Amino acid sequence: MKFDIRAVDGVARRGTLALPRGVVETPAFMPVGTTGAVRSVSPAEVRESRSDIILGNTFHLMLRPGSDVIRAHGDLHKFMGWDGPILTDSGGFQVWSLADKRRIDEAGVTFRSPVNGAQVFLGPEESIRVQHDLGSDIAMVFDECTPYPATRDEAATSMERSLRWATRCRRSHVHRRQALFGIIQGGMHLDLREASLQGLMEIGFDGYALGGLSVGEPKEEMYAVLDSIVPGMPSDRPRYLMGVGKPEDLVRGVLAGIDMFDCVLPTRNARNGWLYTRAGVVKIRHAKNRTDIRPIDENCGCPTCARFSRAYLRHLFVTGEMLGMRLCTLHNLHFFQGLMADMRTAIEKQQFDSFSRVFFENTDPGNRVMA
């Protein structure tokens, strides 16, 4: 892995992250391919949306189809037909949010599979082994996701365990062409976040992520963590804000010096008929779209807007035709990747300050906030 910063504007960074399977232009947004597919769209369509890298979920994939099936194909890339870079999460977040009857101890997490009720164990070594089997370009350390809110004591105990697990992940990581990123925890307690970062830097990782954000806390708390912690993150390594976010959070994150993001928002909202435009959200099922022959966004260059009307897309949703979800997913992915491309250009031109000011002036939070 080779990370080059090509331009800096304030603390915003424009870079390239060279990985074994391709180059990622940063700041980058990673669509989420939960179970080996970015829902409803093909790998070629993901590529066409200008996505350089996607995220795969270790937790989901280890349960179905199982890492043995993926290993039989070579790796996750060959399994799902995506030849670009993949980042895999560690399963730490999902095991807490999705598994039944989970029990945690120093070794790791024991849980009942939500798929078939079988008892499964996932700890640092197991997560690294599964991610090795998946053959992702970037693996994440297995961490404990600190709930929100958490007292200082709870957050400290959790963060310290995550640090010990990070050490075990680093030790058990033997994949030579796979980068490994550490994950900063500590809840909303800035001193714990700082201690987590220092601990991870002592272990040494190829990149550093902020985890445990966008978990229900007020925006201001997330922004406070960003502004406090990001400046201390190694400037020569990628900085990844996990599970974020809404368009305004992406701009805010880049303003704080973040290089990578992932979120289900563009794909999940598309499947619910919530479509992003610079002028606000289009709710495609709305009756006013019944006879509207305009595209979702007349200024959009996506394949959906090039060919299909709001009335047609509404009709597909109303009749339950899955092509509608797919066409809307394409649009939202193009919107998110277009925003990232515009941010990269603004940084290159040293105009990111004015770009973000104009962006926030034109953004109606009541309309944009749709999670």
Next chain:
Amino acid sequence: MKFDIRAVDGVARRGTLALPRGVVETPAFMPVGTTGAVRSVSPAEVRESRSDIILGNTFHLMLRPGSDVIRAHGDLHKFMGWDGPILTDSGGFQVWSLADKRRIDEAGVTFRSPVNGAQVFLGPEESIRVQHDLGSDIAMVFDECTPYPATRDEAATSMERSLRWATRCRRSHVHRRQALFGIIQGGMHLDLREASLQGLMEIGFDGYALGGLSVGEPKEEMYAVLDSIVPGMPSDRPRYLMGVGKPEDLVRGVLAGIDMFDCVLPTRNARNGWLYTRAGVVKIRHAKNRTDIRPIDENCGCPTCARFSRAYLRHLFVTGEMLGMRLCTLHNLHFFQGLMADMRTAIEKQQFDSFSRVFFENTDPGNRVMA
């Protein structure tokens, strides 16, 4: 519309049907785009499957989105983003199979909409007007679908009404760039079928279709109608076997001199995970596919077989990811269109007799028959 027969082998015909929006190579198979979409696939993908023409359902489209919405886009082609030829059925079949509380009289059919319960009337003039609004390249006359089984009297009464309706359709048809096809009815009674054909030829149509087949009758009865009636159908006009069918029915139909077919089979079966290959049907959900890294068919040139394994497709079905239905639909459409292309080539080479003999020798009816 211009129909040219380029080669004849026995009574099998190889032709081209030139329509305002493109040329259809015959014998042709038309995928069904029920409500303005060939379910799960895009117009570009339909085209890539070598489909020259698709079928749209007047009944479904008049209820949703309504012909006013389609007219606002110009025509059905612009509404759904398909710029090739479209044939629309008349709604006669659907009104009988799908509508609630239908009542028929000489004027037409009054029914309650299955969408919203509203009372709707559909008769010959209304069907032609809606098909005019849809702007299809080929319209079909509004007919009464004779149920199976039907006594000779029932079939005769029904056929005669369909003939009177055909006259009204011909009279009310004013679209100058739209062809109009008549539909031969008469149940399984060959003399009634013959009378229907003679009546339609006296009225005069651009093409002639066999309706009311594949409605539950034994294969032998359908084949008897084909062998008895097709030879008398005008040889210089396209002959269309409606709602058929299985691969072996397509071969049998071409052997009898049919030029056009439509059926939901390739698309509907794909969504259920039933995939066609020359070696038989692959049921993709079957557990034996869990670790099978082979494509559906190693000899298939479709985009799905080029890139995705049986194990991956099974995984998509098991996890409920809609991309699976789409990839399988692409495969089945390619299979059907590949069969049509092979038949066209065999006719050109005057080898259709041996082609069909080999086809039936290699076809296991127990495996192929999956409707």
